[in-house]
Structure formats: structure tokens, C-alpha cells
Amino acid sequence: MSSAGWIMLIGALVGGSCALLGCFLVLRKISMLGDAISHAILPGIVIAFLMTGSTSSFPIFVGAIVLGLLTAFLVQTLARSGVQGDAAIGVTFTSLFAIGVVLVSQYAAQKDLDLDCVLYGEIAFTPFDRVGGVPRAFWVNLALLAVNGIVLGLFYKQFKLCAFDPEMASAVGISVAGFHYLLMALVSITTVGAFESVGAILVVAMLIVPAATAYLLTDRLEWMLAIAVGLGAASSVAGYFMARGLGCSIAGAMASVGGLFFATAFLFSPSHGVVTRRVAQGRMRRTVANEDMLLWAGRRLEIEAEPAFDLRTVSRGIERLPRDTGTIVSRMLRAGLLMEVEGRYRLTERGEGRALELIRRHRVYESYLDELGYPVDHLHAAADRVEHHLSPALTAAMDAAVAYPERDPQGKPIPGSQDPR
DSSP: OOHHHHHHHHHHHHHHHHHHHHHHHHHTTOHHHHHHHHHHTHHHHHHHHHHHSOOOHHHHHHHHHHHHHHHHHHHHHHHHTTOOHHHHHHHHHHHHHHHHHHHIIIIITTTTOOHHHHHTOOGGGGGGSEETTEEHHHHHHHHHHHHHHHHHHHTHHHHHHHHHOHHHHHHTTOOHHHHHHHHHHHHHHHHHHHHHHHHHHHHHHHHHHHHHHHHHHOSOHHHHHHHHHHHHHHHHHHHHHHHHHHTOOHHHHHHHHHHHHHHHHHHHOTTTOHHHHHHHHHHHHHHHHHHHHHHHHHHHHHHOSOOOBOHHHHHHHHTOOHHHHHHHHHHHHHTTSEEEETTEEEEOHHHHHHHHHHHHHHHHHHHHHHHTTOOGGGHHHHHHHHGGGOOHHHHHHHHHHTTOOSBOTTSOBOOOSSOOO
16 A cells, blocks of 8 residues: 555544544533643653653553543542633643643653654654554554444443433443543543644544534434544545645644534534524525415405405515515515416415415414413414424324314314315
């Protein structure tokens, strides 16, 4: 495999292993604790290096795990002592990280352990450090992905319950604190494994951004885990080509692509996207306006001998400005629900049918609320608030629940599927 292939593969492994853990950090609303650990384990790495004189994986992992657990413990202790949660994280990780920076600059800068390596990493060099013809970073990150996957698979139910309902988890005998520290240990060793690939700073993006993006795209944990891993891998592959095209840092480009994925999900997520919600809200406003006019016109058929009306009359009837009413009328004309005759408007046959359906929905809901004991003088206002959200199936179910009444609580006839007149 070429160096480019190894770089993308190693990046994908880093993104996948970080994303698995990041999902639970995001769900538990402790994302910044992952940031804290990724920085605070630096003194553990340096101390392990100074004690052993080696940069081999085992002592480095031990030092990272110890400092990672210490960070989680200190944050928890400070929070329980009255320090605000974000302040506890900030104080702990900045203090420990500063200690690590001092130790690196004073004792390890000339011994193959420098700040540039630790903070920024350089994934472009990983293909050259090989074991058995395969880059060492590949084996390390593959092992981390496997360990994270196995641990989360074995204790999936426990991690899931601790993330969504820690009180329930504690009540059924699950050690919430134990699984919290297990998660922190996994975050610590995963961060160390990613150091030489993306560095301590950029690993935070790999840890949080894919998970946060997946959170916007689905409401199921299983899908969230799968999407996060896929996004982590996609960020690595796309980031490599972006870096090659722009001539910039590969790890930085990978994190930037992850940020672009997040921004896209933030704007266009089917359920949480800002643009998607705005479009849905606009569509709902138009639907409400259209249905209000049809309801007004349908009720007018019941009480007025002359079904035609002009723009001013309908504007007063639906209590909207003439300009807005003109827009609604134009939509109704285009939809074939209204027709214009000598400057006046009236419902088409199709429009009358739709108006009767809406009247029936409104009055069935009033009858249902009346059956539940809702005050009669509040029925109309309550139905006005909800009627635009009732589906035909729900209307039919409510109609059956109140034994198919012919009149609503005010004595007005409830249209059937066809105009009863």
C-alpha cells in the first residue's frame, strides 16, 4: 500500500476509535471532559518517559491512564465541592497541561519528545515507522479501535443506561462511577494512541465532532455510533485530499473536514437542522394560513346564502392583513381550491370538499375534548390550536372513540366523508 493509503487508513482508524467514545461523551454532556483529558494526560506521558527513558507504548499508556483517571477524579471532586462544572474542568486540565508543557520543555525537549510532536502530531510520518512491514501507528490504532469496540459491545447496555438515565442505572445496581472511570480510561489510552497521528489538540476534534454530527442526524444510539465512525473515517480520507490540494497540515485538514460535516448537519439535519427547521416552520405557517381560509370559507357556506366573497371580506374573516390574504388567495387559486368570478372568489368543488374535511376534523376534536370533560366554553380555542396537526387517522380514531357523533358540543353538524347537505 502506498504512503497515502496508509495515512488515510490510519486517520480512519483514529477517527473511528475516537468517535465511538465521543458518542457517550456527547450523550452525557461531558464533551469538554474529553478535551480536558486529552490535554491533562501530557504530564503522565512525560513522567512515564522520564522514569523509563523509553517512548514505547506500554509505559506511555500507563502514564496516560493514571493522569486521565486523576483528571476525571479531580473534576468530579471539585464539582461536588461546589465548583461549577465547566470551571472544574477548566482549572483541572489547564493546570495539568501546563505542568506537562513545563516538563516537556525542561526535561524532554532534546529526547525525542517535543511540544510540536505532542501538540500537533504529524500523520505524514507514520508510514515510515514500521513493524513487520506495516506502520506501527496502524497496529496501535487498530488495537485501540478493537479494544473500544469490544468494551463498548460487552457493556453496551450499561453504558447506554448510564448515558441516558444514570439514576435508573444506579437503582438497578450498575456502578455508574465505575463505568464513568472506565470510559475515562478508554479516552485516555485512545488519546495517546492518536498523539503521533493528530496530536493532543486535534484529537479533540476527532473525539467530539463526528459524534456531535451524528447526534444531529439520528435519534437512535446504534445509528449514532455507526454514523460517527463513518464520519470519522470520511473526515480522514477527505481531509487527506484537502491537505494535498491546499498544501496544508493533514491532521488539521482532517479536523476541518469534520467541522464542515458538522456545519452541514447543523444546517440541514432532517430533524435538527437550522435551515430544515426554518423551511418546515415556513411550510407549516403556509399550511395553517391555507387551512384557516378554507375553514372560514367552509363555515361561510353554512351561514351565508351567497358563497362568493371579495378580498376585503376574507381578510376580515381570517384576521390577516390584505397583503397576506392576497398571497393566500393566490395559493388557493393555483391549487384549484378557489376560483375567481367577476372579481370575487368562491370555493371550487375540490375546495368545498377540503373545507368540509377540515370542519369535520375541528368538530370531532371538540367532541373528543368534551368527552374528556374539557370546559365547553374552551373547546373552540383548544381545537384551533391543535387542529392543523391532526392526521386523518387520528381524526378517525377520535371519531370512533366518541361513537361517531352527528353534532359537536355546540350543536353544529359534523360533516361526514361527504357533504351532508
